[in-house]
Amino acid sequence: MIKKTTFALLGMAACIAISTSVSAQKKAVQPKQPAPVTAGKPIPVDPNVKIGKLPNGLTYYIRKNTEPKKRAELYLANRIGSLMENDDQQGLAHFTEHMAFNGTRDFPKNDIINYLQKAGVRFGADLNAYTAFDQTVYQLPIPTDSIEVFKTGFKILSNWAGRITMDGEEIDRERGVIIEEDRQRGKNAQERMSKLLLPVLLKDSRYANRIPIGKIDLLKTFTHDKIRNFYADWYRPDLQAVIAVGDFDVAEVEKLIIENFSDLKNPLKEKERIKYTLPDNKEPLVKIITDPEQQYNIAFAMYKHPATVAKTTADLQKSLMYSMINTMIAARFQEILQKGNAPFLFAQSSYGPYQGGMIAGVNAFQTVVAAKSGKDLESAITAAVAETERVAKFGFVQSELDVVKRNIEAGNEKKLKEKDKTASSAFVQQYLSNFLTGSPMGSIDFSYAETKKNLSVITLAQVNALAKTLITPNNQILIVQAPEKDKANLPAAAALLAAFNNAGKNITPYVDNAVNKPLLAKVPAAGKVTAEKKYEDIGVTEWTLSNGIKVLLKPTDFKNDQIVFSSFGKGGTSVADPNDYQSADFSGIIQESGVGDFNPSQLNKLLAGNTGRAASYIDELYQGFSGSSSPKDVETAFKMVYAYATQPRKDTEIYNKNMSDYRVTLENKNANPSSVFADTVQAVLSSYNKRDMPNTMADLDKVSLDKALAFYKDRFADLGEQTFVFVGNFDLATLKPLVETYIASLPTLGKKQNFVDIGSNPPKGIVSKTVYKGLEDKASVQLYIHGDYNFTAENNTQLEAVKSALENKILERLREKESGVYSPQVGLSVAKFPTAHYYFTISFSCATANVEKLIAAAMEEVQHIKSNGATPDDISKFKSEEHRQMELNLRNNGYWLGYLSNRLKYGDELNLVLGNNQRVDAVTVESSKATAQQYLNENNYIRLVLMPQK
Incomplete structure (x- = not known):
């Protein structure tokens, strides 16, 4: 599945999360002012603090x-x-x-x-x-x-x-x-x-x-x-x-x-x-930088603004309008990014704290754009900045504002309903901001009422007037970060400035592309719940439906306004034709293309104000659905499950854009040492199995949208062996007719399905591989101890205890004693299917001169635990942390969703969780020693190191 967020993360990471400041006597930025807003009243302090x-x-x-x-x-x-x-x-x-x-x-x-x-x-x-x-x-x-x-x-x-x-x-x-x-x-x-x-x-x-x-x-x-x-x-x-x-x-x-x-x-x-604080700059500041390890051509266009702390109701109203503007601009860019001829890999614009809020008193309106190449950078900047100029010149349209208002209203209602379930950490952040910056500490009730009032009075004219102030004649900054290999193709600073300043020419008003149709043209013919089983000790009910699907339901009061669910059925991409698996691996593009008559942006508009969401997925072993909703909107989530199962959407434009972007990713990824190392790790751990190797251009050439759609349809044509799990604030009587209408009606063919072992297993024996890539004195180390495994709850707990002890010892040795690393990581991964296997991992970065010494030190700690077991102190820490974490888990909807799904996948008893504390308490020095001797077996040891190029 191709993830568009890749470019978002690249773009935002490229903006230095470090800010600038100057003495308070410097003249403040003076942008154009919007239509006058009343001064407002001071925000009252929450009486509960x-x-x-x-x-x-x-x-x-x-x-x-x-x-x-x-x-x-x-x-x-x-x-x-x-x-x-x-x-x-x-x-x-x-x-x-x-x-x-x-x-x-x-x-x-x-x-x-x-x-x-x-x-x-x-x-x-x-x-x-x-x-x-x-x-x-x-x-x-x-x-x-x-x-x-x-x-x-x-x-x-x-x-x-x-x-x-x-x-x-x-x-x-x-x-x-x-x-x-x-x-x-x-x-x-x-x-x-x-x-x-x-x-x-x-x-x-x-x-x-x-x-x-x-x-x-x-x-x-x-x-x-x-x-x-x-x-x-x-x-x-x-x-x-x-x-x-x-x-x-x-x-x-x-x-x-x-x-x-x-x-x-x-x-x-x-x-x-x-x-x-930060001084103004009357003239634009332009900087073009290249580096041999930079992967993408990225540009940032910024307009700095003075920032003040919101202390009045008028300030809150203005902040809400900025949020509306950001959301509407993001939606416009999403529409462009769905088109096969989109002029950039990625683009977004938003108004907010400059450099992530690290500098007091400064905000910025920033546009970030990633181009396909150095040659395309100028046109990409022009196209991205043109969208912000379109907003400044023509504003938004009423239908856009209506969508945003409905979504904000839904979030506002949800926050109020969850008032008594608000996490302590949320209040801490509010009080922390008050102490550090003077920001207000209004109550949830006050915030709800003020937001509700503002949604009713804010007009399109007000929002458009505020949007016009975002682009200013001064305080402009234009930054380019590009690969060294594209240096000769990059536009000069003067050309960049020209593109920056002339982007708004010949633009026309925005036209909304909303589709005015229902999500489902008709309600499907309902099936029935044919059998019911109770698991009283864990509060779970199981229904068997007339089409064979099983549904497990756990009502909870952990959240007032949350229902979460997921499903699975065996198969996944593992059942794809071994000679034509590439299209199956890219079948996620079908789910990313929307559903029925709606592309993703149209679907978002249709569902504005509705919290019900669901989507399909296909991974290596399973296919199914996942979603969430407020209780009042849960029928929409059910409808989306049915739509993704029966009305998958083929969108050639979205497919072409994704494949084009992915080709750029493949062309550039070898510039980054971490990317090269990650590919090596993936290849080694799969024993160079072609199904699990990193994608190449040749793989992309074999991908077909029609074959991807055909594979998707095949995986969802027979859902009789799906198992759904619902957790959250619902009652069975309310959910039952929805389950019967939208899940008991899903298509079934009565076939027996299973996944296939594609043979992607780690190599046995001792493997050592060093990758030489990078310019700096920096090494990355990943050590794996692995083997076949008897997957049981008792064994899993004993392995976790050994992992916890090893984590403590590696930290003490490599960081505290050797002073050679910052944050070493010890991981444990256990899998039951397609073959039961476990991995212990030790990973860290360090100076190249210390690689051998630190690897030796790490393996000494492994040997020490094998010889002596975990110390009583480490076992005490493990038990306390496990017990405390379980207390939190047992009141978390997400935990129960994952727990129940995994028990069903693995064929375990559903009440296994009730014995968790006993299994943890059964860990001893001797049991940890026996476990370490059995599983910290260096006969299967993989050593992977990234070193700078020679």
């Missing part, structure tokens, strides 16, 4: 919230970041964040991580932190059903706030980790191009010289006093906030904050926290 301030200036936000139950989200927010660093401290704000986990007054060395892991808090997945230009934030999700653990959480926050020990030995050990973080995230084309772009994107600002990662040479050599001084100067209570949201007593939490944070003191001589 308790806000306070200690005598030392520390702010706190407390809210009781019971989703998830027995959990709390604790945050420590600091209004400081890399902008506060002196010249000789560059990178030390981020370094300080690392040191918070390497020893504090009450938690020496790694005690914080060890303590929390034993309480079921996962390092990285739960416990984490980040540093930006003007903020450093620590997050600590923690259980509340243990009074001791919960109280300790506040002690940990207070230790981060003012009691980090900054031990010299720990500082020196962490230098290598941060250098490896820089290597892991950079040492590629994007980083090289970023360094050339910063003088443009961050022109004349402090931001350009305060990138949070800092300067590597300085990180290697700074003296300990530099980071200690930074911590003493800037980690101070008047710049800090504690945020606590969760299932607890508010008064008790306030006491814990007062008890743990009141003795923190501000420096006697406080440094001024200067606010920085």
